[in-house]
Amino acid sequence: MSKPSNEAVTQRLLAGGFPGSSAPVARLADPIKETPMVLTLDELAPYNRNPRTTRNPLHDEIKASIQARGLDTPPPVTRRPGEEHFIIRTGGNTRLAILNELWKETRDERYFRINCLFRPWSDRGEIVSLTGHLAENDLRGNLMFVERAVSIDAARELYAQEAGREISQRELVRKLAEDGYRISQSHISRMQETLRTLVPAIPALLYSGLGKPQIEKLLNLRSAALKAWVGFNAQETDFELLYQEVLNGFDGHTDNFVFETIQDELIGQIRRALNVSYEEVLKAILDHQDSSRRSQLVGVQVPDGQIPQVPATGALPPAPGNSLTLEKSSGTPSKQKQGDVSPSTPPPLPERTGGSGAVDTTPPQHTPPDPEQLSEEERAARLNGHIVTPDGIGQKVRDVQRRIAAEHGETLPDFNSDALRAIPVQAGGLHAISDVWYIERNTDTPEELRKVLRTLVFEIAQLCDVPGELLKPTDFALGFTLSTPQSELTARGTTSWQFLQSLTGMYSYVVSRDPDTAEELKASIAEENATFAMNLGQLLLGDPLFDSKPASTEGRMTDAAVVKLFRVIRLARRLIELEAGQ
Structure with missing residues (x-):
């Protein structure tokens, strides 16, 4: 066998190693438990379901704080399976946007590399992230009513997918509470009505910051006007078109919102459409609003022009001046119509008698001691005896x-x-x-x-x-x-x-x-x-x-x-x- 040349030896020495049996790993798997990480802005993305869709009113204040002190706490992050970027898990999208601004403005490395706290994505990751962002935004305030309404409706859809069926408002309230976000059913009802009737007509007005009191006025006006419309023997579907058209004419910024103007225009449109007088429409609307207000006060629905019906036992207290009347008969305990329980007759109360044997009706006299005769300990004890809880006023x-x-x-x-x-x-x-x-x-x-x-x-x-x-x-x-x-x-x-x-x-x-x-x-x-x-x-x-x-x-x-x-x-x-x- 001939001796290899120097060139052949050099080529063999420079040859690569044996090829692997599998393709190289593109990236390491995410941690399976809570883990601190250092991530760059290139690896982070905002949460795409973030309830806040407009600029945070506190944006400038938060930016000044980050410039002065940096981030107070590492933002919680997670990553959906198969996605490239990490996302903010619960709150912090405004801070991420500010960090991107500061990095572009200063090129300071402390804004580019961020200490984060990674939490693994779970089977309920979407719901956990959405409710977490809702709770975080509510905690920090300034979330618009419509933004909250849209996010809660998105949560409803996620819960429905999880359950494989539609869920009721009561069930939605319970599920949100279980995931750490508490809200009343009446609030959810108003939100869903807003999405159905107001968002299509006045989106700009809602997203410019129209508040809950103004929204409730519009919803109450719609309800009362619809009842008045039907009361004039008109079709409900026709009213929806008219109501949307009236509202659409007032879409814009909240600075121009005047409820009375909208109400006046709606009454005028109803008057022209049904050929009735302005006063008739106004009276019908006010009557329906008054009836609705009374039903809310009493807690039951009150048909217009009728007296409220008393709900089931325990729902209403007795009218002032009425007291429980027990029907007595000799040797038989008194009975109530309410149920079968009959309380025993209490024993006679002991009488406080004077020397003549008559009942003493004179109230006992409690004369406080002379303050000058009290010791310092007695003064302190008497003062403390009159305090339920301190008021904290300096x-x-x-x-x-x-x-x-x-x-x-x-x-x-x-x-x-x-x-x-x-x-x-x-x-x-x-x-x-x-x-x-x-x-x-x-x-x-x-x-x-x-x-x-x-x-x-x-x-x-x-x-x-x-x-x-x-x-x-x-x-x-x-x-x-x-x-x-x-x-x-x-x-x-x-x-x-x-x-x-x-x-x-x-x-x-x-x-x-x-x-x-x-x-x-x-x-x-x-x-x-x-x-x-x-x-x-x-x-x-x-x-x-x-x-x-x-x-x-x-x-x-x-x-x-x-x-x-x-x-x-x-x-x-x-x-x-x-x-x-x-």
């Missing part, structure tokens, strides 16, 4: 309040001195209570009283198992109404709801609408809600001791709620006095 604020009051010739109550002689209390919350009875000058107007009443009642509801979404603000009555619960409440929550509803005076108003059936309606309300009279005492006081029944505090209002209730009663009485001209 001494500087109190000094300013006193100076303002002095300029008007008033003297503000001083808790530290008055508590030693009287029984004032303090309760935490947005409107702290340092005196149940005193009303400051700047609060002594119907508008301000309603604002305070709304806040206090909302706090009472929270303390008594009544969902806050049941309370609806109004510009009349006591400033609030309550809608009917759509799910079962606790025993305390049910009685508290009935009690707060009775305070609004809605039932006497409903009864007064039709004097001919007033007595029948009163009897019906009292019969349907007999249990309220038995549970009211437990709500306010608890269960007292009887010979065969132990005392109990279960199911009663908390002390803080009772203090707030006292204040609500005082402010409500004052509000009625002002509006009655007293």
